[in-house]
Amino acid sequence: MKRSSNLLTLTASLIAKDAIRYTPAGLPVIHCQLHHDGEAYEANQMRQIQMNVEAIAIGEIYKSLEQMDLGANAVFEGFLTQKTLRNERLVFHITKIELIAK
Secondary structure, eight states, X not given: OOOOXXXXXXXXXXXXXXXXXXXXXXXXXXXXXXXXXXXXXXTTEXXXXXXXXXXXXXXXXXXXXXXXXXXXXXXXXXXXXXXSSSOOOEEEEEEEEEEOOO
């Protein structure tokens, strides 16, 4: 088996979230939008970064997302994968949320 890594850590604010739904297997799912505003070092200089990210929480992690207020800041961890087999748009699957105190 080929070794690979797909781990994303993103500091962002929760800007939108949908109602909870359930997969055919009965797992709770919640879709959301995250906003990141920050800086990254690239080509020997700082670069401003602003972006919105489509994200999803499946399973028990949905509770943390459901309880978050819009505008709340957190460190989100998870992985990227395409939305569906036919839709190659990337979606951030959240596996861990750590709220940032105001």
